[in-house]
Amino acid sequence: MPEVAVWFDIDGTLLDTGGAGSHAYGIAVRRHFGIEVDMNRIHFSGATDLGVLEDILTHHGQVDSLSQADAFFESLESAYNEAFIATPITVFAGVRELLRGLDDDANCLLGLVTGNAKRLAYNKLRHAQLDHHFDHGGFGDDHADRKEMARLAHERALALNKGNALSKTYLVGDTPRDIDAAHAIGAMAIGVATGGYDAEALLAAGADVALESLSDTEPCMTLFTNGG
Ligand SMILES: [Mg+2]
Numbered sequence: 001m002p003e004v005a006v007w008f009d010i011d012g013t014l015l016d017t018g019g020a021g022s023h024a025y026g027i028a029v030r031r032h033f034g035i036e037v038d039m040n041r042i043h044f045s046g047a048t049d050l051g052v053l054e055d056i057l058t059h060h061g062q063v064d065s066l067s068q069a070d071a072f073f074e075s076l077e078s079a080y081n082e083a084f085i086a087t088p089i090t091v092f093a094g095v096r097e098l099l100r101g102l103d104d105d106a107n108c109l110l111g112l113v114t115g116n117a118k119r120l121a122y123n124k125l126r127h128a129q130l131d132h133h134f135d136h137g138g139f140g141d142d143h144a145d146r147k148e149m150a151r152l153a154h155e156r157a158l159a160l161n162k163g164n165a166l167s168k169t170y171l172v173g174d175t176p177r178d179i180d181a182a183h184a185i186g187a188m189a190i191g192v193a194t195g196g197y198d199a200e201a202l203l204a205a206g207a208d209v210a211l212e213s214l215s216d217t218e219p220c221m222t223l224f225t226n227g228g
Contacts, residue, residue, distance in 0.1 A: 001162065001164040003164075004166065004168045004225070005154070005166045007112060007137065007150070007153050007157075009113060009172065009173035009178050011174075012173075012174035013172055013192055014091065014099075014130065014214075017083070017124065018087055018089075020086070020089075021044075023083060025042075025044075025076060028079040031079070032068070032075045033062060042055070044115075045174075047177075048115035048144050048146060050117070050143070051140070051145075053066065077120060080127075089124060091130065092194050093214070094214040094220070098214050099130060099133045103133045105225060109157050109161065110135070112134050112137030112138070112153065113138045113149055113150045113181060114149075116139060118142075121140075136157060137149075138156070146181040149181065168188070172190040173189075173192070174191070174193070174197060175196065176197065179207050188208045191210040192210075192211045192213060192214055194214070199211070
């Protein structure tokens with residue numbers, strides 16, 4: 001049974017949609033709720049899909065419509081499909097190699113802790129051809145709080161592991177919210193400076209390790225497999 005779990009955030013950590021994701025979100029909100037949103041006002045970094053939707057609906061006096069979140073995420077998936085065909089997703093350097101390496105390691109469980117709703121997380125990963133690496137996670141439609149999503153990911157990893165304990169757990173992300181989520185479940189917080197925060201800021205936010213990027217596969221593999 002695997003003894004190590006590594007959970008990854010998606011946006012800013014594995015890939016960048018170059019603003020296409022945020023633009024599509026705005027289109028879907030207009031189509032589904034008839035609300036015109038200034039997407040520049042929305043801070044996606046470290047946020048969750050459910051949290052962003054709640055913020056928009058509250059701001060426009062339609063918080064009751066939050067009950068339509070699942071249907072909205074379905075509309076958003078169509079908008080994503082259009083967006084990511086027009087503007088292909090950029091996968092960061094080293095990510096494919098690292099995920100392949102961890103996936104091949106029988107001692108390692110690979111999961112997600114992402115603010116994306118589950119269907120949207122897998123949609124982005126599918127467009128980037130990375131979806132097959134991840135069999136569980138905590139998602140942005142499980143909870144609006146990333147710490148709770150991390151708790152769920154941990155729970156699901158233990159279930160996959162048939163209740164056998166994990167001796168080392170790592171959560172990799174690009175924002176202070178990822179670091180807080182890691183600490184909330186006792187995982188090692190690995191900051192990666194490919195999103196909106198540099199390594200210094202991630203260390204200041206409490207990251208146990210801050211990497212400039214995931215581009216150097218070998219030291220990253222050593223970190224995750226040798227309990228660095
Ligand atoms: Mg992120």
